[in-house]
Amino acid sequence: MSDDTLKIQLPEDRIPSHWYNIAADLPVPMPPPLHPATHEPIGPDALAPLFPMALIQQEVSTERDIEIPDQVRDIYRLWRPTPLYRARRLERFLDTPAKIYYKYEGVSPSGSHKPNTAVPQAYYNRQEGIRRITTETGAGQWGSSLAFAGAQFGIEVDVYMVRVSYEQKPYRRALMETYGARCVPSPSTETEAGRQILARDPNTSGSLGIAISEAVEMAAQREDTHYALGSVLNHVLLHQTVIGQEAMVQLEMAGDYPDVVVGCTGGGSNFAGIVLPFLGAQLRGGPAVKIKACEPAACPSLTRGTYAYDFGDTGHLTPLVKMHTLGSEFVPPGFHSGGLRYHGMAPLVSHLLDQKLIEAHAYVQGLCFQAGVDFAKVEGILPAPEATHAVRGAIEEALLCKASGEAKTILFNLCGHGHFDMQAYTDFFAGKLTDDAYDADALAASLSHLPQVA
Amino acid sequence: MSDDTLKIQLPEDRIPSHWYNIAADLPVPMPPPLHPATHEPIGPDALAPLFPMALIQQEVSTERDIEIPDQVRDIYRLWRPTPLYRARRLERFLDTPAKIYYKYEGVSPSGSHKPNTAVPQAYYNRQEGIRRITTETGAGQWGSSLAFAGAQFGIEVDVYMVRVSYEQKPYRRALMETYGARCVPSPSTETEAGRQILARDPNTSGSLGIAISEAVEMAAQREDTHYALGSVLNHVLLHQTVIGQEAMVQLEMAGDYPDVVVGCTGGGSNFAGIVLPFLGAQLRGGPAVKIKACEPAACPSLTRGTYAYDFGDTGHLTPLVKMHTLGSEFVPPGFHSGGLRYHGMAPLVSHLLDQKLIEAHAYVQGLCFQAGVDFAKVEGILPAPEATHAVRGAIEEALLCKASGEAKTILFNLCGHGHFDMQAYTDFFAGKLTDDAYDADALAASLSHLPQVA
Numbered sequence A, B: 001m002s003d004d005t006l007k008i009q010l011p012e013d014r015i016p017s018h019w020y021n022i023a024a025d026l027p028v029p030m031p032p033p034l035h036p037a038t039h040e041p042i043g044p045d046a047l048a049p050l051f052p053m054a055l056i057q058q059e060v061s062t063e064r065d066i067e068i069p070d071q072v073r074d075i076y077r078l079w080r081p082t083p084l085y086r087a088r089r090l091e092r093f094l095d096t097p098a099k100i101y102y103k104y105e106g107v108s109p110s111g112s113h114k115p116n117t118a119v120p121q122a123y124y125n126r127q128e129g130i131r132r133i134t135t136e137t138g139a140g141q142w143g144s145s146l147a148f149a150g151a152q153f154g155i156e157v158d159v160y161m162v163r164v165s166y167e168q169k170p171y172r173r174a175l176m177e178t179y180g181a182r183c184v185p186s187p188s189t190e191t192e193a194g195r196q197i198l199a200r201d202p203n204t205s206g207s208l209g210i211a212i213s214e215a216v217e218m219a220a221q222r223e224d225t226h227y228a229l230g231s232v233l234n235h236v237l238l239h240q241t242v243i244g245q246e247a248m249v250q251l252e253m254a255g256d257y258p259d260v261v262v263g264c265t266g267g268g269s270n271f272a273g274i275v276l277p278f279l280g281a282q283l284r285g286g287p288a289v290k291i292k293a294c295e296p297a298a299c300p301s302l303t304r305g306t307y308a309y310d311f312g313d314t315g316h317l318t319p320l321v322k323m324h325t326l327g328s329e330f331v332p333p334g335f336h337s338g339g340l341r342y343h344g345m346a347p348l349v350s351h352l353l354d355q356k357l358i359e360a361h362a363y364v365q366g367l368c369f370q371a372g373v374d375f376a377k378v379e380g381i382l383p384a385p386e387a388t389h390a391v392r393g394a395i396e397e398a399l400l401c402k403a404s405g406e407a408k409t410i411l412f413n414l415c416g417h418g419h420f421d422m423q424a425y426t427d428f429f430a431g432k433l434t435d436d437a438y439d440a441d442a443l444a445a446s447l448s449h450l451p452q453v454a
Helices: A053-060 A071-076 A087-094 A115-127 A141-153 A161-167 A170-178 A192-200 A208-220 A234-239 A243-253 A269-283 A347-354 A365-379 A385-404 A424-428 A440-448 B052-061 B070-075 B088-094 B114-128 B141-153 B163-168 B168-176 B192-200 B210-219 B234-253 B268-282 B347-354 B364-381 B384-406 B422-429 B439-446
Strands: A006-008 A018-020 A065-067 A084-086 A098-104 A131-139 A156-164 A184-185 A225-227 A260-264 A290-295 A307-313 A319-323 A357-364 A411-412 B006-008 B018-020 B065-067 B085-088 B100-103 B132-137 B155-163 B182-186 B223-226 B260-264 B290-296 B307-309 B322-326 B359-363 B409-414
Touching: A006 A071, A018 A170, A018 A234, A018 A243, A018 A269, A053 A115, A053 A234, A071 A115, A084 A243, A084 B359, A087 A098, A087 A365, A098 A243, A098 A385, A115 A131, A115 A234, A131 A141, A131 A208, A141 A156, A156 A170, A156 A208, A161 A170, A161 A184, A161 A385, A170 A184, A170 B364, A170 B422, A184 A208, A208 A225, A225 B065, A225 B100, A234 A243, A234 A269, A234 A347, A243 A411, A260 A269, A260 A385, A269 A290, A269 A347, A269 A411, A269 B290, A290 A347, A307 A347, A319 A347, A357 A385, A365 A385, A365 A424, A365 B168, A385 A411, A385 B182, A424 B168, A424 B182, B006 B234, B018 B085, B018 B141, B018 B234, B018 B268, B018 B347, B052 B088, B052 B114, B052 B234, B070 B114, B085 B234, B088 B100, B088 B364, B088 B384, B100 B234, B100 B384, B114 B132, B114 B141, B114 B234, B132 B141, B132 B210, B141 B155, B141 B168, B155 B168, B155 B210, B163 B168, B163 B182, B168 B182, B182 B210, B192 B210, B210 B223, B234 B268, B234 B347, B234 B409, B260 B384, B268 B290, B268 B347, B268 B409, B290 B347, B290 B384, B307 B347, B322 B347, B359 B364, B364 B422, B384 B409
Parallel strands: A098 A411, A131 A156, A131 A225, A156 A184, A260 A290, A260 A411, A290 A357, B100 B409, B132 B155, B132 B223, B155 B182, B260 B290, B260 B409, B290 B359
Antiparallel strands: A006 A084, A018 A065, A084 A098, A307 A319, B006 B085, B018 B065, B085 B100, B307 B322
């Protein structure tokens, strides 16, 4: 058999039995979340109105390995283990001596990595007797994933969808509704937070920060309702570590280990999912790995944001968390990677950057889409717009290898397919995608309003 | 581990090494194709302007096992072997004693079974030095699959897309263009066949029969250009037998064998792909299997068509083939399953029905979409509109088992995901999908014009 295609498929008994918690291996612990009024560290109880206790415990745990419940692993088996590919055709196309591998999360029911955390979140809520979950979604990947997970456990799901994505991606909404969820464009008139924003700016395109405020507000009002977040929080990043753990076993089967690991970052969860197991191994004395976060130039929290305590939402309903932030008032331009539109970055990922354990790079969307088209032509899989940032970052590393003659091993996470995002590709071909930059004045103004924490 | 999910995954060395050719096992051979003027059987040479000789030989071969070239198997490995699932959640939802399995072809780059034949067709054309392939497409599943395959072998692809689908499914077009193909709404003004149709009916919604005429006409004009068909022909059905062969091994691993095998039929290829290996085993003395073709009530070639010699296209450029046909002038209503809009049925599938080796049933689209929504909620995967006909057919069998108390084993082919077809689901939820019936008068008129073959 010819061997252009190297797909490394694990048997299903190799789905990880535990999530990997990097808190056990961090040389410096993360700064704690603070109460928004007192600026004192908050305890787990403060989160109890929004999350089941099992998830709150995971949020603050320092245990290295956290067991994955049987019922969660059972649903994981619908699409996990996901394949790892060696991108030989891409290597030839780039004429690089580098070896490029990618982990493909697009085989899940919603076409992205998001069900990895949606399923355990729905599971733990169900265990606590919760009947309804509210959430926000950007591109719709998270909303449709939680809708799928809710359907599996008989939980109602209400999704507040960033307005610009609600309009650009009606088909993600249809998918949520097929799974039985209710989908509301955000900001909406259903919440106090939404009504305030609409009063100030009736034509706002919305943002994840606003949608979070609405979902949190609705969950806080009802006993039988909790809130779920698709990224940012420690327990969400924890659930995604199945990606990197599987990739590590698959690379071992290929007799390889990465020199560079690349992921795209919006809230930080797919990035954390692929990199944390490798970073943890490094922290425990294993091989050093260059870890590269790829973010959109239009929403550059890691490369242009400030590392400071800030609110997770625009309505200031959440605790203060220390993160790389553009300020909770920052509204990014309406570029297409809806999943990368968050004003902040996961506190854990922010901490890793602050500790110089990872690097961050920002890319304009035109270059990312071109990378996505090149990738689709040679490798066959069409990446989601978000994932094209990781493709672009990996190609950049491979081209550096071409220049230097080094045969590095590059691993990246292809976090989802782009079958729901064809309008963005259509716009790209029509030359309609400008390389949106953020508004520097708006960023400065937003950052000037960061909460003052001693 | 809880075991609600039973996914049977084969190692990649179990991708079949050969395609299975049922011509070797047919008790009565198929009627030959005829020359449209002389009504004499035509020889392989007559097809040489359109197809490479390797495919023409497969078209007429009676060899049971035809080797799959290494380069084709290598590309198959991007998504094959595909998973087989036991639909335990669907069984519970239906409260049926039946065991339901489904083979899932939606994991391919274009999200359907079509690349199984697109890749070998591009390969054999490339071997013969062909630079360009023309084709038609209905829903776009075939066009995007051939575009993907063409990109793998450096072949230009021109796709004539049925106008109603071109308009309803702009995103399939974007996918074809991402893979580098050119996509033209059919009927077009590029061809004599298209211009004639447009002169008669400028507002026609198009049909596969018309689009085939255009693609054939363009291919016949140029030495370096061939034509490719995504269904209907023997060699296309042959290539799809990887589906059923894998399913047979996977069921064996589960310790099972089907009593009933179900597939949806448009041109007949995904249906043939899943059923032929089981039917072949039966013909060679193996267990008897009930085989059920599920077609749309709006385009009911197997259940309402005539078994007669007819043209494969509307422009009467093709040889005459004996098949269940609605007449080559039949234009079905613009219902959503664009992949099931063909006026005829594969001659091989038609022959099997005529020989009473299979059954056929027609379903209205409302019931099919409801089956698709029910399936998505319990099993997680959203079926393509075409595939919902197979889901519906399988559910019907399971409900028969519930009534009779029989614990039959049902296998069906879930030939593609519906991520490109969300407009159809949106219309279904909005109550806009009428249960389109065919126009009985138009059918009678169309059938009255069948060519008279002695």
